Structure formats: C-alpha cells, structure tokens
Amino acid sequence: MKKLMTLLLALVMVFGLAACGTMTGTDAAKESATPETTDAAATDTPAEDVPEAAESMVPQMSDISAKDVLDRVHDYHEETVGSSLQLYSAAATLLNFCKAGGPDEASFAQDVKDYVGKLDDAGKEAFRAQYEAVSGLAEQITKGDVTMDDVNSALVDSDVSLEDFDPLAFEHQQLDAFNDAVKAAYEG
Numbered sequence: 001m002k003k004l005m006t007l008l009l010a011l012v013m014v015f016g017l018a019a020c021g022t023m024t025g026t027d028a029a030k031e032s033a034t035p036e037t038t039d040a041a042a043t044d045t046p047a048e049d050v051p052e053a054a055e056s057m058v059p060q061m062s063d064i065s066a067k068d069v070l071d072r073v074h075d076y077h078e079e080t081v082g083s084s085l086q087l088y089s090a091a092a093t094l095l096n097f098c099k100a101g102g103p104d105e106a107s108f109a110q111d112v113k114d115y116v117g118k119l120d121d122a123g124k125e126a127f128r129a130q131y132e133a134v135s136g137l138a139e140q141i142t143k144g145d146v147t148m149d150d151v152n153s154a155l156v157d158s159d160v161s162l163e164d165f166d167p168l169a170f171e172h173q174q175l176d177a178f179n180d181a182v183k184a185a186y187e188g
Helices: 002-020 025-042 047-055 066-075 083-099 105-117 121-143 148-154 173-187
Strands: none
Touching (some): 083 121, 105 173
C-alpha cells in the first residue's frame, strides 16, 4: 500500500512539474506583453499611442542638466560589462545637452567645478580619463567619424537617443565650452 501511495504521489509531482514546464518562449513573451496591452486598454489609450508613452521616458533635451552629463560620464567605466553602452549614452547625453543650448556657460562651469571638487584625488583622475573618452567619442560623432547608424545601434538599449542629431548642423561652441569647463575644474 505504501508503495502504491508513493508511486501515485510521484506521478502527481511529475505531471505537476510537466504542466509548469510547458510554457514556451512565445507563451512567455505573450504573457509579458499582456500587462502592457491591458494597461493600454484600461486607460482607453489607442494602441498607436502606446509607443509615444514609451518615448516620454527618454529625457527631453531641455531637461538635461550639466549634472546629468557629469553623472553619465562618472557612470562610464572602461572595460566593464556594458561599458560601450555607457560610453555612447554619456556621449549622447553630452551632445544633447550641448545641442539644446543648456544654461549659460558660467552656470554649467560652476556645476562642473562643484562636481569635480567633490571627488577625491583618485576619483578626479578616473573622472578625467572617463571624460576624455566620452568627449572623444562625442567629437568623433560630430565629425562624422562614427556613423549615426552605429550610434543609434549602440543606443538601442539606452534611455538616451540621438535620432534627430545632424553632425553637419552641430555647432561646437557649447561642446567646446563644456570641455573648457572640465579642464578649468582641474586647473582651479
């Protein structure tokens, strides 16, 4: 009798596990898509408006501050997992800040000086190297040395975009001023 009960319990467990394991990748994808569809339906948002809601998560150029740029630079760590995404995100944030015009040079120069001033000596040297890499990539993008297709491909998984960026129309004054502000923060 005990053997029969053990066998029945084992069969119940096997069928239970088999039922749980039958969800395929496409079923999982459908299941993860269901809440998004439900949310759109619950808010009476037409399906074509859902991508616009996702785009609102991307910071607008006018919302980018010097601190946002500096934080992106600080978050970039060469030769780590995701470092190229971090590098491209930081460069794109820098270019978006410069393209938007940002605040006046004196204002962001003070922000840069304050930011760098809070770092210890090792942090300052690391930040300098990080900024050189980021500003170098930004310069390559503005000169067309890196194609916009490559840039946008690198930014696919990022919350930053350079979709409407035109390297030929980019004016370098703001980028040069930001570079000068970083240099001045190390000299002063």
